[in-house]
Amino acid sequence: MSPARALAAAALAALALAPWVAARYQLSLLTDLLIYGLFALSLDLIMGYTGMVSFGHAAYFGLGAYASALVLIHFAQPVPVALLAGALLAGAVALPIGWFSTRATGIYFAMLTLAFAQLLYTVAYKWRDLTGGSDGIAGVPKTELYWGGPSLASPHAFYFLVAACVVLSLGLCRVIVRSPFGRALEAIRENERRFTSLGRDPRPFKLVVFVIAAVFAGLAGALFAPFRGFASPEVMFWVFSGQGLMMVIMGGIGTLVGPILGAMVFILIQEVLSSYTEHWMIFTGAVFVLMVIFLPGGLVGTARRLRARA
Amino acid sequence: MRRRDFLTMAAVGGLGAGLGVPAFLRRAAAATPIKIGMPAALSGGYAQYGIQAKRAAELFAKDITAKGGVLGRPVEFLYEDTAGDPATAVRKAQKLVEKDGVKFLTGIALSSEALAVSAKCPEWKVIFMSTINGAGSLTAKAWNRYFFRVNTSGPMGARAISLYLAEGPMKRFFALGSDYAWGRDSVASFTTQITAAKKEIVGTDYPPVGTKDFASYIAKIRQSRADGVYLALPGQDATIYLKQAHQFGLNQEVKPIMEILELENMKAVGDAMVGAIGSSRYPFTVDTPRNRDFVKRFHALHGLYPDMFDGETYEGLEWLAQVIQKAGTDDVEKVIDTWEDSSYEGLEGPFFMRKCDHQAVQLGFAVEAVKDPKYPHPVPKILATYPGEKVTPKCRSEDFS
Amino acid sequence: MVEQLLNALTLAGLLFLVSAGLSLVFGILRVVNFAHGVFYMLGAYLGFTTVALSGAFWPALVAVPLVVGTLGALIESSTLRFIYRRPPIYQLLLTFGLALILEEGVRILYGPTAKGIDPPAYLEGAVRLGSLQYPRYRLFVVALGLVVAAAVWLFLRRTRAGLVIRAVAQNSEMADCLGADVARVRTLVFGAACALAGLGGVAAAPMTTAYLGMGIGVIVDAFVVVVIGGLGSIGGSMAGSLIVGAAQTWGAFYLPETAMVIMYAVMGAILIFRPWGLFGEPE
Numbered sequence: 004m005s006p007a008r009a010l011a012a013a014a015l016a017a018l019a020l021a022p023w024v025a026a027r028y029q030l031s032l033l034t035d036l037l038i039y040g041l042f043a044l045s046l047d048l049i050m051g052y053t054g055m056v057s058f059g060h061a062a063y064f065g066l067g068a069y070a071s072a073l074v075l076i077h078f079a080q081p082v083p084v085a086l087l088a089g090a091l092l093a094g095a096v097a098l099p100i101g102w103f104s105t106r107a108t109g110i111y112f113a114m115l116t117l118a119f120a121q122l123l124y125t126v127a128y129k130w131r132d133l134t135g136g137s138d139g140i141a142g143v144p145k146t147e148l149y150w151g152g153p154s155l156a157s158p159h160a161f162y163f164l165v166a167a168c169v170v171l172s173l174g175l176c177r178v179i180v181r182s183p184f185g186r187a188l189e190a191i192r193e194n195e196r197r198f199t200s201l202g203r204d205p206r207p208f209k210l211v212v213f214v215i216a217a218v219f220a221g222l223a224g225a226l227f228a229p230f231r232g233f234a235s236p237e238v239m240f241w242v243f244s245g246q247g248l249m250m251v252i253m254g255g256i257g258t259l260v261g262p263i264l265g266a267m268v269f270i271l272i273q274e275v276l277s278s279y280t281e282h283w284m285i286f287t288g289a290v291f292v293l294m295v296i297f298l299p300g301g302l303v304g305t306a307r308r309l310r311a312r313a
Numbered sequence: 314m315r316r317r318d319f320l321t322m323a324a325v326g327g328l329g330a331g332l333g334v335p336a337f338l339r340r341a342a343a344a345t346p347i348k349i350g351m352p353a354a355l356s357g358g359y360a361q362y363g364i365q366a367k368r369a370a371e372l373f374a375k376d377i378t379a380k381g382g383v384l385g386r387p388v389e390f391l392y393e394d395t396a397g398d399p400a401t402a403v404r405k406a407q408k409l410v411e412k413d414g415v416k417f418l419t420g421i422a423l424s425s426e427a428l429a430v431s432a433k434c435p436e437w438k439v440i441f442m443s444t445i446n447g448a449g450s451l452t453a454k455a456w457n458r459y460f461f462r463v464n465t466s467g468p469m470g471a472r473a474i475s476l477y478l479a480e481g482p483m484k485r486f487f488a489l490g491s492d493y494a495w496g497r498d499s500v501a502s503f504t505t506q507i508t509a510a511k512k513e514i515v516g517t518d519y520p521p522v523g524t525k526d527f528a529s530y531i532a533k534i535r536q537s538r539a540d541g542v543y544l545a546l547p548g549q550d551a552t553i554y555l556k557q558a559h560q561f562g563l564n565q566e567v568k569p570i571m572e573i574l575e576l577e578n579m580k581a582v583g584d585a586m587v588g589a590i591g592s593s594r595y596p597f598t599v600d601t602p603r604n605r606d607f608v609k610r611f612h613a614l615h616g617l618y619p620d621m622f623d624g625e626t627y628e629g630l631e632w633l634a635q636v637i638q639k640a641g642t643d644d645v646e647k648v649i650d651t652w653e654d655s656s657y658e659g660l661e662g663p664f665f666m667r668k669c670d671h672q673a674v675q676l677g678f679a680v681e682a683v684k685d686p687k688y689p690h691p692v693p694k695i696l697a698t699y700p701g702e703k704v705t706p707k708c709r710s711e712d713f714s
Numbered sequence: 715m716v717e718q719l720l721n722a723l724t725l726a727g728l729l730f731l732v733s734a735g736l737s738l739v740f741g742i743l744r745v746v747n748f749a750h751g752v753f754y755m756l757g758a759y760l761g762f763t764t765v766a767l768s769g770a771f772w773p774a775l776v777a778v779p780l781v782v783g784t785l786g787a788l789i790e791s792s793t794l795r796f797i798y799r800r801p802p803i804y805q806l807l808l809t810f811g812l813a814l815i816l817e818e819g820v821r822i823l824y825g826p827t828a829k830g831i832d833p834p835a836y837l838e839g840a841v842r843l844g845s846l847q848y849p850r851y852r853l854f855v856v857a858l859g860l861v862v863a864a865a866v867w868l869f870l871r872r873t874r875a876g877l878v879i880r881a882v883a884q885n886s887e888m889a890d891c892l893g894a895d896v897a898r899v900r901t902l903v904f905g906a907a908c909a910l911a912g913l914g915g916v917a918a919a920p921m922t923t924a925y926l927g928m929g930i931g932v933i934v935d936a937f938v939v940v941v942i943g944g945l946g947s948i949g950g951s952m953a954g955s956l957i958v959g960a961a962q963t964w965g966a967f968y969l970p971e972t973a974m975v976i977m978y979a980v981m982g983a984i985l986i987f988r989p990w991g992l993f994g995e996p997e
Contacts, residue, residue: 028412035404056803103986110746110802111989114941118982121934125975129492137493137522138425138448139399141455142432227400232436233429235399242930245748245810252807274408277394281355282822288814295808296796356818358927360826492971520970523931525922528721528852529966552828553922560833560849560921562840581828581923 006310018166022159034162036270037169038226040263043250044169044176045219050248051257052180053212054192056113058244059100059120063093063217065127065239067224069134072143072234081147082155082164086225093221094214096123101213105206108195117241124239139235143228155229165226169263172219176259179215188212249291255301264302346389347382347643349630350409351420352430354397359422361548361577362445362622366420367392369444369626372614373634383634384641391415395426402426403433410437416645417442419629424448424495434459440645444629445622449498449711452670456709458649461671463629463664464622465704467495468711470572470592471502472704473677474543477590477697479510483540483568486512489530489554490545492519499545499572502711507543515539522547527554531561541568544591552581559585574680576620579691586682587691593680595624595661596693604660618688624660632657632664632673665701669708677704717846718963724852726959727859731914732932733939734866734951735907741946742883742903745794745805749813750936751929752820753908757782757915758924759820762829771834771920778916779909786908791901798900813929821926828925855917862913863952870948879903883946935962938981944994953992 022030042064049055067089074085104115127134134140145155148164155161179185191198191205198205228234237243246269254265272290276283298305351370353363370390377388391413393405402421409415418434419442421427427446434441435457443451443460447467451460465473478486488503490496496519504514516537518530534542546554551571555578558564564585571578571591579586597608597619607627611619619627637643640651653668662676680693706713736750757778764774789812797804832838833851840847870876881889882899890896915924922928935958943954958977965973990996 026412028408031407031411032404050803054801056806103982107985107989110740110945111985113746113806114937115982115985117934117937118978118985122975122978122982125978129971131494131497136497137495138428138450141428231400231403231429232432233399233403235425235429237398237425238400241934245807248803248807249810252804256803274404281394282818283394284356284814284818285822288811288818291811292793292808292815295804295811296793299797299800299804356821360821360926364826518970520966521974523927524966525918525928525931526721526725526962526966528724529718529963530970532717532721533967549828549923549925549927552830552925556830556923557921560840560851562847577827581830581925583830583832 015170018170021166022162027158030158030162032274034158034165034230036267037165037263038223038230039250039266039270041169041172041223041226042220043247043254043262043266044173044259045216045223046247047251047257047259047262048176048179048216048219049212050251051259051262052185052192053188053209054195055105055209055213056248057116057213057216058113058241058248059116059118059123060216060220060247061241061243062120062123062239063097063220064224064227064243065123065234065236066093066096067221068228068234068238069127069140069224070221071225071228072140073133075143075146075229076140079144079146081149081152082145082229083149085146085229086168086222089225089228090218090221093224094218097214097217098210101210101217105209105213117244120239120241120244124236124241127236127239134234134236137236139233139237140228141233143232143234145229161230165230168222168226172222173259173263176219180259184208184211251301252299253291253294253301255303255305255307258301258303258307261301261303268302344386346387347384347417347637348389348391348413348415349417349419349633350391350393350406350413350415352393352395352402352405352409352418352426353420354402354422354426355392355394357397358549359397362422363395363397363420365620365622366422366445366626368611368615369619369623370420370630372611373627373630375614376610377630377634383637384643388634392420395421397423397426399423399426399429403429406430406433407437410439416440416643417633419444419633420626421446424451427451428455431455431457431460438645440648442629442633444626447495449502449706452672453709453711456670458671459645461652461666461673463632463673464625465592465594465675465677466672466706467499467572468502468706468713469677469704470594471499471545472506472706472713473697473699474570474572474590474592474679475503475506475510476677476699476703477679478507478512478541478570484512485515485537485539485541486570487516487518487534487537487539487542487567488514488545489518489520489534489542491522491524491547491550493522495547496522496545498711500543503543503545503572506713520546520550522550524550525553527557528561530554531558531563534567535561535563539567541570543570543572545572548575548577552578555582555586555589564588573621574682574693576618576690576692579682579693583690584684587684588682590679590681590696593678593693594621595619595628596621596678596680596695597624598693598695599661599678601660601662603658607660618692628657628659628661628664632659632666662698663701667705667708672705674701674705676701716843717848718967720848720852720856722956722960722963723856723859724959725963726955727855728914728918729935729939729959730859730863730951730955731917732911733936733943733955734863734948735910736936737940737943737946737948737951738903739907740940742879743794743798743805743900744802745809746802747904747907748806748809748933749816750809750907750911751931751933752813752816753782753786753911753929754915754918754932755924755926755929756785756816756820757912758919758922758928759824759829759915760912761916761919762824762831762924765831771831771837774916775913779913782912782915783905783909787901787905790904791897794904795897795901817926817929824924826926828923829919830923831919833920851920855921858913858917859955862910863948866910867948938977940991941981942984942991944991946995947991947993950991950993 071085255261490500574591939954943950
């Protein structure tokens with residue numbers, strides 16, 4: 004078994020055993036980290052593989068959260084129905100936004116995604132009747148796995164749901180990037196002009212991956228709502244998108260599994276530091292700046308480079 | 314534990330066990346502290362509110378330690394920083410509950426954070442005591458048994474100032490509320506009450522949160538020929554409005570009426586806001602012996618005068634301590650039962666905890682910002698005091714009539 | 715109406731001071747500087763300190779931009795300089811991280827309470843313009859905006875240094891071959907941009923006080939201005955500032971709740987149909 008496979012197997016085993024090994028708080032923290040990890044993973048699809056920097060990705064996380072919250076509160080459906088609703092809403096909104104945004108490239112694309120995301124944020128903030136406005140929607144319940152099925156209210160059960168979603172999503176993303184479609188994405192990232200000169204139009208590819216990424220982000224948001232019990236506009240704000248970008252870079256851009264780790268590290272640093280000092284933001288910022296300068300490949304990228312050299 | 318202590322304890326324990334009294338266990342129980350978790354906004358745009366809660370807790374911790382703790386046990390405060398973000402707030406609150414085992418949460422600054430955390434309390438079985446959050450829905454639509462509100466709510470604040478204005482000479486009012494939940498609700502509440510008092514609202518506007526330039530609104534307000542402008546703007550926005558209105562000379566023509574008149578504004582704006590009136594949840598100038606003593610001790614510890622949430626948080630903590638003492642235990646269900654329908658003599662006056670929605674019925678204050686040479690910044694002078702029954706809405710609702 | 719026009723010009727003046735630097739940094743360094751808003755905030759706070767120490771306002775207008783500009787130059791030469799060859803995402807995120815550090819640094823130094831400055835005595839009070847009373851300080855801000863705009867434009871168009879800067883913006887490799895010290899140009903431009911932002915902060919402080927979060931509040935406005943005007947164009951920043959200033963002023967008067975939405979829509983439309991803005995050049 005190659006070292007990469009061994010590592011993957013060990014990680015899966017650790018994830019499976021966690022509920023029996025970890026304390027109550029550690030398990031809920033792990034669940035939280037996995038949800039953010041899924042968000043970062045979805046961002047890596049467009050950022051790492053297609054080279055599109057989006058400052059509006061948080062909007063899809065938010066859309067997923069709101070859809071999920073509304074389905075669970077008003078229709079009391081099993082959680083997977085809410086997950087589907089969240090993923091679909093995110094994808095549906097990403098379609099027109101992506102269609103417009105992919106007409107632009109580079110920094111203009113980033114600004115455009117920022118503008119659209121802020122638009123959605125403003126709508127969420129003001130449409131009080133639907134979204135609860137600035138207060139958000141609280142009291143989102145964890146319902147059941149399927150109609151008449153086991154309840155997901157226990158931390159164990161919900162953890163397994165989240166872990167399963169993340170592992171499956173990671174698997175799906177790997178399939179996507181290794182397919183011919185994925186190769187085309189990488190070609191676009193490397194040199195879009197050459198891609199065009201070969202007679203192929205990059206725009207449909209970019210649009211499709213944009214929507215796929217939004218769907219996974221929506222899934223993460225849809226898991227967030229019942230886990231934390233609420234949805235609010237803050238999860239759609241551009242600062243959260245920026246944090247997502249930081250997670251991807253910290254973990255390793257273009258490695259899929261890296262961003263998941265990056266998200267965990269990012270949140271853990273904040274958690275640990277903020278218990279010791281009110282000024283944890285300086286240390287987080289400093290760590291990040293140092294990583295950007297000295298370790299651009301992130302954790303996974305640097306690890307792979309070191310292993311290749313060894 | 315040192316060897317000598319262990320031997321002593323073993324001996325005592327052995328003796329105690331022999332006497333049928335497990336002294337070892339009793340001493341261990343006496344040592345475990347009562348833990349109060351404070352997931353407060355200590356950084357970010359709302360830090361000034363979380364910091365007030367922390368300041369009050371620091372003074373209270375000092376005071377309660379001097380008294381020997383509660384039920385013979387020390388009181389331990391665990392502070393966490395939520396940065397004013399609801400997702401972080403829930404995460405920190407969950408950490409305090411699951412990892413640190415706290416049974417009481419307080420010090421939460423934002424209403425959105427409070428709503429999210431409050432909704433989780435029945436699942437965690439911990440008490441959430443609000444000393445800052447004003448959202449009416451916390452004791453109405455979003456109420457649950459584990460939530461207690463010690464502070465004056467937003468509707469109550471609006472009520473106090475509306476009662477004062479109803480008796481006053483001003484007739485025409487413009488309402489300016491920031492475009493989010495609290496701003497809109499306050500304006501709605503004010504509009505209902507002031508029109509019931511046969512006064513007129515001549516204009517309403519909802520500037521976005523974070524507005525930096527109120528010049529256009531100032532122009533509109535001036536054009537409307539209002540006597541007073543009712544402001545439901547969060548801290549920094551209110552500071553900016555007051556400064557700019559002063560620069561346009563508007564404050565002399567149209568009196569600023571603030572739903573929350575706080576020291577934070579007075580320190581930042583200074584003399585430019587002298588003459589502004591409004592509602593205060595806790596004016597530190599309340600002249601009771603208890604309060605004068607509190608202000609003195611607060612100033613000695615922190616070097617500044619207590620603002621609204623400093624006072625309300627201290628009162629909440631003092632009351633909670635008294636309730637735990639009376640209940641004889643920190644068991645959450647028993648504390649809830651003891652707290653309901655109980656009374657407390659606060660710094661500013663008497664409090665009564667309503668059983669139906671856990672809102673503390675308390676005095677309402679209408680105040681004015683005045684210059685006083687004793688202080689480095691303007692201070693609130695009390696214009697009118699209203700008894701609790703007059704300013705508290707009906708049970709589990711935000712309405713008064 | 716005159717009042718509204720003056721309000722729009724005041725806002726435009728402040729916006730220009732903030733966005734000109736952002737536009738220059740993008741045009742010449744090809745970096746989107748997310749920390750730009752924090753330099754604006756730093757300027758406001760340092761202005762407060764300067765006024766408190768010196769008792770007068772004018773020293774702040776001179777000293778603060780110099781301090782903030784120097785700080786910006788130092789930061790650029792110690793961090794950004796090393797990553798220019800990397801994909802743009804790294805520079806963007808670096809500035810994001812720097813913003814976090816600087817914002818928290820200001821909080822440690824000054825605490826969470828807002829700091830107010832009063833305009834100097836001869837700029838206090840209002841001026842009679844017909845039936846209107848208009849604050850003198852705001853007229854000063856309008857004048858300041860115009861003066862700085864003229865100065866920057868003249869510098870770039872009429873001086874040798876300005877020529878070198880424009881050459882580096884057009885083609886940094888060629889300029890390097892022709893003997894320009896590209897690294898030094900970049901540092902100076904970044905420093906100058908921060909200095910302008912700092913000046914904007916000082917100018918804004920008497921109107922808004924110095925407060926934490928004023929950087930985040932202004933950066934999105936600055937982006938809108940720069941996008942509309944054209945990334946890299948000073949004339950564009952001027953036009954963009956006027957447009958956004960006017961839109962926000964009249965928007966606040968007639969449609970306060972939807973003004974923001976309209977702004978984002980306009981920004982989006984320009985990015986889709988004419989991404990180089992009104993005065994920029996297509997790449």
